[in-house]
Amino acid sequence: MQLSLEPDRDAGPAGPLELAARLTPNPTALSDAGLAALIETAYRASLKREEGRYPSFQLFSPLAGGPEPVLDLRFSPPQPFCLNTLHRLSPGIPPGPYAFVVKESCDGLWTEGVARVEYSGFAALRGRIDYHGGTLFPGLTLHVSAPARMRAVLLSREGPASYLELKEGRLTRCHDNAFSPVFLPLCRRAAAALSPRAADPGPLPGLVKATLARVFSLAVAAGHGGMFVFLPAAEPATGRAAGLLSPGVGVAWPNLGRVAQNLAEGGRNLAVHLEQWDTATRVTSQASCVDGAVILDPALSVLGFRVELLAREEDALPVCAALSPESSEPVPAGVVDLSAFGTRHRSAARFCARVPGAVVVVVSQDGEMRELMCLPDGRVGVCGPLVPMSVSAPVA
Incomplete structure (x- = not known):
């Protein structure tokens, strides 16, 4: 599935809704409205300091009909996905290689727990230079690292990961270098x-x-x-x-x-x-x-x-x-x-x-x-x- 992730440095200011709109067609298990809510809530959370610190965390949504990562920490019951949940729980979760796994039901978005969504890829790369490395779990990972700064990483089943970063009010597309011509x-x-x-x-x-x-x-x-x-x-x-x-x-x-x-x-x-x-x-x-x-x-x-x-x-x-x-x-x-x-x-x-x-x-x-x-x-x-x-x- 090809995404409309063209570079957009000079197209004017952008925000969370523009980021959600560029992740089209939406390949995740979330609805279009759910995807927009996921990104907008994460963006708002990035702007709010808690005890003098801005939060840093990752969110993950699997592909529609795709495999799901094993939960290393399962919430019982699942927590509502909201600003309060992110601020209360994110200090206790490493931002990488772990992520909050977010699902959607008829009642809205829920945080099921925490899973590891990044892997070393070392074992696979020992034998194949033409292998991407399996360093990410297939799906959408959203990394919040600073106020108003987030990176969406989408790994489909077919090829390398695509990266779309919202930084300083602009969207920038990039790739990883697994197959770069240099x-x-x-x-x-x-x-x-x-x-x-x-x-x-x-x-x-x-x-x-x-x-x-x-x-x-x-x-x-x-x-x-x-x-x-x-x-x-x-x-x-x-x-x-x-x-x-x-x-x-x-x-x-x-x-x-x-x-x-x-x-x-x-x-x-x-x-x-x-x-x-x-x-x-x-x-x-x-x-x-x-x-x-x-x-x-x-x-x-x-x-x-x-x-x-x-x-x-x-x-x-x-x-x-x-x-x-x-x-x-x-x-x-x-x-x-x-x-x-x-x-x-x-x-x-x-x-x-x-x-x-x-x-x-x-x-x-x-x-x-x-x-x-x-x-x-x-x-x-x-x-x-x-x-x-x-x-x-x-x-x-």
């Missing part, structure tokens, strides 16, 4: 660098995907913004890249590629390798919170952080093309004017233009992520805004 080739390239002679790399490509997805997800969750630079393998691009990077802080470990290889090999030390994977992805993501970029080689060894990209600010910005996040191939879908973006994005574009084969991932402080690469015609492709595919925790 992220997916980057994962394949890294897996090939790690096992160049393997006819069948086995679970390694999926593990590379899970590893990078977790790094990006944790970097976004940190809320500081950051940048990751993936160097090309081919000369002379590698030498050209070295001349455009400040020394920064050199790093000899972690090697994310080696960590992924350890997991791919399995064996009796799997628990040790999982713990190593957890630590390596955490420290790599946290390093991006320092000003400057995290630098990784083609085999995903971290070479340094707090590295400045030395492409000069006075140099003209390269021509940039928007890449469709709905295609796993780099399909230009318009022009991007990076002059309206911050220093990170502009320096990333200049770097990619001068170092073909490099990939730069920029994380904004507001949680948006963009992936940049040089296209064969010399333009810089920009894919985003994106939400990193969530790989929340290692699961054996």
Whole structure:
């Protein structure tokens, strides 16, 4: 089922009713009126402070006729879905990966209980690079994170999740990067660098995907913004890249590629390798919170952080093309004017233009992520805004 979730940055102010209207056709188990009531009540709750704090919570509605998540906390009796319920109960419920499960009856909306609606996806990704990861339960998840700010995430049975965010009175559509035309080739390239002679790399490509997805997800969750630079393998691009990077802080470990290889090999030390994977992805993501970029080689060894990209600010910005996040191939879908973006994005574009084969991932402080690469015609492709595919925790 296709939704009318077109980007709407310049269409004027928007509010909860506009958000509900854009989730059409409505695939959830709620009626159209129930869906509108769900979003409007959540919006009103986001504006009301309780004991000096604004609430943060998630709501979930399953697809019509679809499976329902198992309730980890079942209310007896079900609680009415209203402002008072959200304010009284939300402080006791983690906003993620859990959500209030909301149902509808002839008497209106009710809160049945609480269920986990986000999963690690790690086990599935161990074997398949073309798999979304199963990181969300099919249905509509509504995440309230700040006053008048909410994100609707709709996962149908057919494909990747779609995201529609209401922020600062405007609606913005984005996707996750599970199949993006920059992220997916980057994962394949890294897996090939790690096992160049393997006819069948086995679970390694999926593990590379899970590893990078977790790094990006944790970097976004940190809320500081950051940048990751993936160097090309081919000369002379590698030498050209070295001349455009400040020394920064050199790093000899972690090697994310080696960590992924350890997991791919399995064996009796799997628990040790999982713990190593957890630590390596955490420290790599946290390093991006320092000003400057995290630098990784083609085999995903971290070479340094707090590295400045030395492409000069006075140099003209390269021509940039928007890449469709709905295609796993780099399909230009318009022009991007990076002059309206911050220093990170502009320096990333200049770097990619001068170092073909490099990939730069920029994380904004507001949680948006963009992936940049040089296209064969010399333009810089920009894919985003994106939400990193969530790989929340290692699961054996």
